[in-house]
Structures are given as C-alpha cells and as structure tokens.
Amino acid sequence: MKTYTQPVYPYTKPAELGGLPHHWPVIVAGAGPVGLTAAIDLALRGIDVLILDEDDTVSVGSRAICWSKRTLEILDRLGCGERLVQKGVCWNVGRVFFRDEQVYQFDLLPEPGHRRPAFINLQQYYVEQFLVERATELPGVDLRWRHKVVGVMPRQDRVALRVSTPDGEYGVQADWLIVADGSKSAIRGMLGLESEGQVFRDRFLIADIHMTSDFPAERWFWFDPPFHRNQSALLHRQADDVWRVDFQLGWDADPEEEKKPEKILPRLRAMLGNDARFEIEWASVYTFQCRRMRSFRNGRALFVGDAAHLVSPFGARGANGGIQDVDNLAWKLELVLSGQAPERLLDSYDSERTSAADENIRNSTRSTDFITPKSKVSRTFRDAVLMLAKRHVFARRLVNSGRLSVPATHTDSPLNTPDAEPFAGRMAPGSPAIDAPVTGDGGQWLLDHFGNGFTLVIFTEAVAAEGLLRKLITLGADPISCSSVLVGALGGTLPAGIRRVADTSRMLSERYDAREGTTYLFRPDQHVCARWRAFDLVQVRAAIARATGQYLH
Amino acid sequence: MLNTESNIASPDDFYEELIDLHRDLTDEQSALVNAKLILLLANHIGDMEVLRAAMAAAREDVAAKPSTTRQPEPR
Secondary structure, three states, rough: OOOOOOOOOOOOOOOOOOOOEEEEEEEEEEOOOHHHHHHHHHHOOOEEEEEOOOOOOOOOOOOOEEEEEEHHHHHHHOOOHHHHHHHHHHEEEEEEOOOOOEEEEEEEEOOOOOOOOOEEOOHHHHHHHHHHHHHOOOEEEEEEEEEEEEEEEOOOEEEEEEEEEEOOEEEEEEEHHHHHHHOOHHHHHOOOOEEEEEEEEOEEEEEEEEEEEOOOOOOEEEEEOOOOOOOOOEEEEOOEEEEEEEEEEOOOOOOHOOOOHHHHHHHHHHHHHHOOOOEEEEEEEEEEEEEEEEEEOOEEEEEEEHHHHEOOOOOOOOOOHHHHHHHHHHHHHHHOOOOOOOOOOHHHHHHHHHHHHHHHHHHHHHHHHHOOOOHHHHHHHHHHHHHHHOOHHHHHOOOOOOOOOOOOOOOOOOOOOOOOOOOOOOOOOOOOOOEEEOEOOOOOOOOHOOOOOOOEHHHHOOOOOOOHHHHHHHHHHOOOOOOEEOOOOOOOOOOOOOEEOOOOOHHHHHHHHOOOEEEEEEOOOOOOOOOEEOHHHHHHOOOOOOEEEEEEE | OOOOOOOOOOOOHHHHHHHHOOOOOOOHHHHHHHHHHHHHHHHHHOHHHHHHHHHHHHOOOOOHHHHHOOOOOEE
16 A cells, blocks of 8 residues: 555564463453454553454555544543544535435534534544554553464353464463454354344445545445446545545456456546546455344353444444444443442443444445345335435435444433433433533533543532532542532532533533533443432432442343 | 325326326336335325335235245345
C-alpha cells in the first residue's frame, strides 16, 4: 500500500517457556479492535491482562471503516477517541441514487449539541495501531505478538491454554478467557462450538483507492447506476485520500477474475469518470454472512466481536457491535473478579449482547435483502420503492441501503429497575447515555464527567444540602462505588468525588426529561439502569444491587 | 380491522380504471405499477394490523408449491 506502512511489532521470547504456567485474571485471545478494546478497558480497571495474537502487525487491506458515535464515546472513556477523530473523516450525511438520479438524502445526526459525529471513516489498521499504542501505555497490559493459541482446556474455575511461539510452546492459564479471534475463531472450533446462520448468495468487490477528489465526505449509495447496471455500488471517503468503493457483482461472478486490475479499472473509470486519477490500494471479493453463536458465555470463555457474531457490512454493525460487547463485558468481569458481584452477572452479558447481535443481524439481513433481492417480485418491489422515493416521502423510509449502527437499548434487561414514575423521551432504563453540552470544571460534555464506575446524575438547582452531600459521599465509599454529578447552578465547594455542571443550553434537561430532583443512575458502560423523580439513597443502592446481578437467579 | 364489505361507491368504475391503468404495459411494467400501487395504498392505510389482515386474505387459497419455498442457503 502506498498511503500506509504496516508496523511490525516485536516478538519477545516468553519467560514461561519450560517453566510453570503463569496464572492471569484475564487472557484476551486476538489483538484486533475488539480484543484490544477489551484489554484497555480491563487494564484501566486495574486488572492484569495478557493479550495473545498470532500475527505481528495490524489488519491488512479493506476491513472496517465506519466507526459509530457510540464507539467513539466508548473510546473517549478509554482515552483514545480523540486520536481516531483527528485522523478520521467525520460524516453525517448519506445519499441514495437510483439509476441516474438522487432519490433521497439523510442526515444521521440532524440535531446540534453532540460532541461526536454520527460516524467517522477510518481504515481499520489505523484504529488497531492507535489501540495498540494506547494498550502499550498501560502497565497492566502484556501484549504478545506471534503467540498463537493452539490448545484450550476449559476447567470449572479457570481456562488453561497452550500457546505456540517461534521458540516453542508453553502453557498459561486464566480465571477468564475473552475470545476475540475473529469470524473464523480457532478457539471456538477447539471448544467444539459453532456460529450458526446464513451465507448470502451474492459477491461484492471491495476496493480501496487512492485519489485526490472533491467529492464530499458523505456516504453515496447507488442502486442500478448507469456505470454498473443492475447492481449496486457504494462510495466512502477515508483518511489519507483513500476511498472505499464497493461493487455488487452477483453470485455468478468469478472472484479470482474480478480481482484483476484489468477488470477493476474499467468499472472504476465508468464510476469516477475518465479524468479521475487514482491508484488501487487494495481489492478483494467477498461474500457476506450473518451468523451468531447460541451463547456468548461458555463457562469461563467469553466470546466477543466477530468470533461471537457476524453481520454483512451494510450498516457498519460488525466492529461497532464488537466494541459494544466489550463495553458491556469489562465492568461486569471486574466486579466478578473482585468478588463484588456473583458470577451469574456474566450471564447478563450473554443475554444483553445476544439480543443486540440479533438486532444487528436482523437489520443487516433486511438491508442485504433490499440490496440483493432474492426473487423477481422482491426486485420489483425494491425498484418500486426506489421509484416512489424520489417524489414521495413515505417511500424514503422503506429504502434500505444499510440501517446504520445505533447502540443497543437493553429494554428487557433484568439489570434495569423499571420506572415507577412517568417519564417522556428516549432515556428509558436500558438506553445508552445521550451526550449533551454542559459547563463546569472537568469537561464541556456530560460524558466527560462519567468515570469507569456507576454514575448518579441529579438535576437540582438548589444549593446541595449537607444531608444530600453526606449521602452522596456514602455512595462513593460503598464497595461498589458510585460517583455523583449534580446538574444545576455552579458555585460553592463540593467534597471530592462529587461534581457540579450547569445545563446552560437546556439540552441536557430536555434530552433526559428532567425536572428539579430528577435522578438518573448509569451503569459503568453508561447505560441508564434506573431513574426517579427524586433522590433516595435506599432506592439508589437497591438499583446498584440489581444492576450488579445480586437479584439474578 | 380490515373492511371486506363493499366500500367503493361504484365498483364497476373502479375495476375498469384498474384494468385501464395497465393498458399498453408489458407484464414487467404492470408488475411494477402494481407494486407501486400496493406501496402507496399500504402507506395510506398505515395500520399494521389492517395490512397484516389484508396480506393474509390475499394469500388465502394461493398455496405455495413445495419447490418454490425458500431454498436452504448453502453453508
């Protein structure tokens, strides 16, 4: 590739060779974006993590490119979101074309008052590189390249692994194994587990090209364009003037033939015009699959990312879903490892994230059915929708070129405390926090004021009474600590661990349907788990107990 | 609820116009017009329960041949 030089990470001979197996709280298998995110999150929680990767570099070629707002917010919490945003291309607008005209345009973030855009586009190798650099900064992470897991021995209370290196094999064990070794997960196979689903009968050519162009930073999707009749095409701008082009080829296309430059160049010229000057960085032919494992928890092995579930790329739900997996898992694992939550809290990782995976698979399957109609009548309806969309608003919502990744809402989670009082708006228990601008020391956005633990947000203009402050200090000192943010007029001194921010724009109160006294409790992954119209210490403690699995059976 | 009582004042006029709508069209064009018509009417109705009842009523007495049911996808 011309625009990016693959880093080569050093292999180090492990000290364990020939010795006794070392015991780790957590081992992560696979240093892709999901495995690295898991390791960083755990290390920030004070847990020692060993990451094993069979390779010695970041991903090669055209992989994930669209990183969602929620992913950026998670990576902000982990201290590396800004780096992605600086390098990436921000976008909110998508356009859909049918034949030779635009039928529809959408804005994924039509309201102001958000720190992060709906998406950034950034080549996966950059994301992995930035995550490797972040992980390496943390003393708790031991990242080992060219260490391949070749054996897995699950036990009642731990997992033992055999690891192969250029210097020979060694054994190692962990309380918990996070399996992040990708769609073809070798560990899944070693454990005799399967990921079930379907393969779509279509092939797509994906090419990354280097081109200087003034096309806007938007997602452009064509159905049946003049330059690629009867098929679809997609264009995305990435960092370094690299563009992602995606051509639907049909099931009968010969992958080897279609990858040849003499086949690709005429297609690109037809799409981009004869004057466009570009070079192909990478090209490959894919088929898409939607599948998932029946359970993401198998004893002491916890499956995350593509190893656990696989979707077609229309909608950017693969890597973004995987990063939400580990956002959900890391805090639960911390509490289980420290003995503050029962092991069955990890079953809620399985139930919350399998339903999130089902939602991603459902959306991705529907998009693929729209893009690749499976029958003549399905194609007729598809074209009818596209023809109507140009003139009629209703049909635009039927156009499906990918329902782009939004974070899962765990509406039915047993960790939620159901509302006892009426609330309007979007922030029902199970919802991920929506950011909003605030003023106050420590950050200009609500999420800047959340740590890695539980956070209580109390909307109160009143000067905090000493009684309230004392109770908040008690919550901060509980074994499962909860920090507090008071939303209201600034001023006065507050005890350590309690912050005050002002909602000058009123966006925060509006988004959370807040009045004087309204209190929200957020889990460490920033999902709402309870809310009340007034603060009550006993209820907050009960909600924290529920959210940490104390009442699960 | 799906209204299956007679609801159009002049049924013969409607039927004639429906057939006229397809005049001079190929089978393929007719299929497209029908699809657009269904989508427009479905949106106008809007009520998912009514739409489901209409789809079920439309499918009545039309049995799928075993060979036309969905093929299992290759793995």
